Amino acid sequence: MKKPNFKRLLALQASAGSGKTFALSVRFVALILQKQNGQFSQNISNILAITFTNKAANEMKSNIIETFLNMDANEPGISAKESKKRRDRVNAIADLLGVDYDDVLALSQERRSDFLNSELKIYTFDAFFSQILRRFSLNVGLMPDFKIQNNIDEIINIKFINALSPDELKELSLYLSTSDFSAYSFLENLASNPGLCLPYPPSPKANNSDVLAHFDELKKQAIVKGLIPKRSLNKFEISSVKEIATLMASKTKYIEKIQSELNAIYDDLYQALKKYYKAYEAYKISHFLRLVNKYSHVRAQTISELGELDFKDVSANVYKLLKMGEQKFDVNELYFRLDARISDILIDEFQDTNIEQYEILLPLIEEIISGLGQNEHIGSFFYVGDIKQSIYRFRGGDKKIFDFLIEKFTKNGIRQIQKDSLDINYRSTKKIVEFVNQTFKDKISNYQAQKPNSQDDGLVDVSSFDSNDLDSFLTLLASKVNFILNNKIPPNQITILCWQNKDINIIKEYLQSQNIKVASRAKYxxxxxxxxxxxxxxxxxxxxxxxxxxxxxxxxxxxxxxxxxxxxxxxxxxxxxxxxxxxxxxxxxxxxxxxxxxxxxxxxxxxxxxxxCNELSLDYEEDGINITTVHKSKGLGFACCIVCDNLSGLNRNNSAFLSDFDLYKNRWEIKLNDKILEFLGDDDFIKLKQNDEILEKQERINALYVALTRAKSNLFILCANNASANKPSYFKAYGKDGENEILNLSDLTQGSLHNLLTNQAQNTLEECQIPPFAKIKSQDIKSEPKANNIDPKTAYFGMALHYLLEMSADFSYECLERAMQALINAYGYNLTKHDLANIKQRAKHFIDAFNENFKHYKICLKEQTLSFEGEILRLDLLLLDEQSAVVIDYKSSLANLEKNKEQVNKYMRAIKHIYAKQSTKGLIAVLGEQKCELINV
Incomplete structure (x- = not known):
């Protein structure tokens, strides 16, 4: 018996492209297959996995289902690539459990029925918190049938403004005038930070009389002694504390001379300023927090009246629920109302967790770590992420939580939560991985170099343009794009990353003016x-x-x-x-x-x-170059990636206040964001300001790390020369002697252009095996374009039927049974048992027809997308061998047969264009309840 490599409490640091999803899916399945005293150790529905987006949650669920149901690496008909993928997954599970490969297959068969009949609890943070809130809604003044809407802010904001007194309105206006917030972004910020609803003692307005008196005395004595140059006398004709403090903080020679020769009087003024600003800050923070608390009260009252709230309110109310009263939140009460105990927790992208999410989950985490309240099975806690990819601080993401949680649960120098890391990059080619390692090794603290899994070199190309000449940038960009296109790489394999939304339009319009296709998601x-x-x-x-x-x-x-x-x-x-x-x-x-x-x-x-209006966009193009921002690219990978330098100024924190949550003191730190406090020696401000600047720079470096790790095969970086403080560069040092530096890259070319698409296609033809089903969202059953008249139930039925055939890996009854579970997870909530049985019966008829007529075809491609004659075509099924190609289009009835034949004819022309040597045949498979009818086109 091998020793299990399963760590009950584990923080996994997963660098870009290192197999984070693989590790999470494998651990989830290992938990399902764990045994204790000869029995499976926990209920599958007691395992909770949480991530941030619905897309990520769906992908996680799909990966777990595929991992569990598709384990046999020796299954007839699968490709060598699919066989290796299955074997790698099973070996990883075996390593965690301390068993052999065959033992995992046996355990999965033993647990198969439980798995197929269990609910997989894989949620977004929002979805999980919504479940909790519905169980406890009455505790926070809501009815359990509340609705989640996205358009309630307008009503709440109006009510809040109307609830303010004239003095409070004046205070709000003053606050907005001294910060970068607009009125609506300020209110949105209030809604997103329930933790700032803090008690704060009321403070009186600061009295400025002492400051003015001491300043008048200093000015009088300085004039008498001739310490102020005549040209500067007008600078002393001031009467506001802000102006006085700014003047005293200036580093002019005459101010230094005044300080030296009138030291006692200067010191009296300095102490008066310190006293004033202490009172002024307390007053400003007190009024700000009063606004926060008032807004929170108005918002809570309004959503209670409406019975509607948005996802911000869901999290805020669950947070409020956990913080109610002095008593610690009763986790057992939560389990009771959820009708299930949570024994194991897995959290994805943990570096993006905010304080609110952390504090909501903390009671559950604490119970699992302590092992209390658990019977036979001692639960587990696993979180995975990469603090190098923490780029959502502006949304409240706090990367400090990743390591703080390890420290929090360290006793007598012994860590309860172990930390591990993944160091192999499965996404990028060798030259890209080596370049990224070299670029960030001295820029990111404790950087761990990655090892490339790829044997291909790929290309890294760093080039420069003049930051003061937009045409210089656009010309360079177009030259790189044309270089890639001229090497037979299609435009849909190229992605351009920029930093702001407004840059997308500039780049798009220029490339289109050069007759280069640019993808546009705006069809209308x-x-x-x-x-x-x-x-x-x-x-x-x-x-x-x-x-x-x-x-x-x-x-x-x-x-x-x-x-x-x-x-x-x-x-x-x-x-x-x-x-x-x-x-x-x-x-x-x-x-x-x-x-x-x-x-x-x-x-x-x-x-x-x-x-x-249903007018089409004049530049609608799906098969073109993709342009997006770095933040939107996170989690994705692109064959050819062109990363542009900053084309605008930097966004800086010009908010009226600085705030940060101190995890060690478990409280918010709030300071007035005024550089005068630095002049006055306010240590708390200096520390908070320095920390803010450090975090801001780290986040900018993290964003660059994200940008440079998106490329799979080829990476191009366009750097701005001659940058300045007004238009800084991310990739080149600038300023006097290069004092300002985020990265400082030299122009270079390493490796050679690698065509990932060509290599994949070649491998597919050489294997001549049926590949695994494509991970492409199923298409709708095609019909006349009268979308507004389609019955939703009919649409779901059609989508589900396509999905079932897509998920049936080799068109066997055994695969159909596995695919049915995936179908139920994806569409079961919209279909009746009769619908599911009907769909399954129709699929069986097609499987019979397929095995009778087409089983000899060596390549079977499902839900394939291709571009032909300026149109995007999606083929339900494409069968290939050395002599022929067969296109099959699924239909649920004979309706619109002639129009459907025209469509299949177009598919056939497209395939004939690609596979000129093979004969091409088209069929419509009418998937009826009683039989599958194959109609020649």
Whole structure:
């Protein structure tokens, strides 16, 4: 018997591309297969896995199902690649359990029935917290049938403003005028930080009389002694404390001379300033926290009245629930109301956890670590993440929690939570991994170098442009794109990463002007970003609703005031709005918008009718280069990645207050964000400010690490030379003697261009085996384009039928049974038992037909996407061998047969274009309840 390698309490540091998802899925399955005293040690539904997004939760569930149901590496018909993948997974499970490969297969068969009949508890943070809140809703003044909405902020904000006194409104206006917050971003920030609802003693306004008296005395004596140059006398004609403090903090020679020769008087003024600012800060923080508490009260009252809340409120109310009263939260009460005990917890992307999420989960974590309240099975706790990829501090993510949790549960120098790391990179080619290691080894504390799994070199290309010349950047970018395209790599394998949303439009318009295809997700005109921005601004001007202004702020990063408009000159007002937003007023889609607007008698009729506009975007292109921001790229990988330098200024923390949660003291630290406090020797401010600047720089380096680790095969970096404080570079040192540096890269070329797509295609043809089913979301059953008239139940039925056939790995009855469980997990909540039985019966008919007619085909590709004649085509099933290709399209009835035949003919032409040597045949598989009918096209 081998020794199990299962660590009950484990923090796993997983660098980019190192197999984080693999490790989490394998551990989840190992937990299911664990035995204790000859019995499986826990209920599958007592295992909880949490992540951040629905997409991640669905992928996690899919990986776990696939890992559990597809273990046999020797299954007939699977490819060598699939066989290796299965063997690696099973060996990893065997290592955790301390058993052999065959033992894992036997355990999975023994546990199979339990697995197929159990609910997998894989949730987002929001979904899990929603479950808790529904069980305890009455405790926080909500009814259990509350609804989760995304549009309640407007109502709450209006009620909050109306609830403020004139003095409070003045205080709020003053606060906003001295910070970078807009009114709506400030209120959104209040809603996102329930932990700031702190008691704070009321403080009186600071008295400035002492400061003014001491300053007058200092000025008088300095003039008498001739210590102030005549040209600077006007600088002493000031009467506000802020101006006095700023003057004293300046490093001018005459101020230093005054301090030296009038030391006692200067010191009296300095002490008066310290006393004043201490009182002033207490007053400002007191009033700020009063606003926070008042907002929290208004928000709680409003959502209780409406019976509606958003996900921010879900977390805030669960947080409030756990913090109620003096008594510690009773975890057993939680388990009782959830109808299940949580024995094992797995958390993904832990570096992005915020304080609120951490404190909500802490009671559950503490109980698992202590082992209390658990009978036969002692639970486990596992979290995985990478603090090098912590880039969501602006959303409250706190990377310190990752290591703090280990420290918190350390007794007598012995860690209860063990820490491990993954050091092999499975995503990127060798040259990229080596370059990333070299770039960040001295930039990230305790950086652990990764080892490349790939044997291919790939390419790293670092080039420079003039930061003061946008054309220089665009020309360089286009040259790199053309270099890749000229080497037979298709545009959909290229991704350009930039830093701000507004950069996307600049790059997109330039590449399109060079006849380079750029992917656009906006199929319809009203979804084009330029068009949607103009329409939102128009609504803001007409209706004055702040959420229209918030849309502009969130996308463009600045506030726009509504303007008075001419209601009769439609095209002119749209051009004016586009110009004020800084958009290209002559872009194709905006020109189309102006043209459409001329069909309406006034702008009001136009804005209402545009909501139903089905005009297509003029630059809709799915098969083109992808352009996105670094933050949106996190978690993804791209064959060819071009990372652009910063094209704008840096975003800095200009908030009126600095705040940070001290994990060791378990409390928020809040200070006035005023550099005068540094001059006055406020140690708490200096420490908090330095910490804020360190975290800001670390996060910027983390974002660069994320950017440079997205590339699979080829990495291009475009660096800005001649950068300045107004337009800094992320990749080049700038300033006097290069004093400002985030990274400092030299132009270089390492390795050679690697075409990942060509290699994969070649490997597929050489194997001539049936590959595993494609991980592509199933398409809808095709029908006449009358989407608004489709019965939702019919749509779900069609999607489920496609999904079942996609998940049936080799079209056998055994695989069908496994696929049914995946179907139930994905679509079961929308289908009846009769529907499920009906779908399964139709799939059986197709499996019979497939095995009778097509089993001899060596390559079987499901749900394949390809571009042909400017259109994106999705093939349900493509069968290939050396002589022929067969395209099969699934239908649930004979309706619209002629139109469906036209579509299949198009598929056949596309396949004939790709596989010119093979004969091509097309079939429609009508999946009926009684039989599967194959119709030749």
């Amino acid at each position: 005109l009203i979804n084009d970003i330029s068009v949607s921005l103009v329409l939102e601004y128009l609504k803001f001007c007409i209706f004055g609703r702040s959420y229209h202004g918030r849309y502009l702020y969130e996308y463009l990063g600045q506030n726009f005031a509504p303007i008075k408009i001419n209601f009769d000159d439609n095209a002119s007002i749209l051009k004016l709005l586009a110009s004020r937003l800084g958009l290209n007023i002559y872009s194709k889609n905006l020109l189309k918008l102006y043209e459409i607007s001329q069909n309406y008698p006034n702008i009001i009729d136009f804005i209402y009718e545009m909501q139903n």
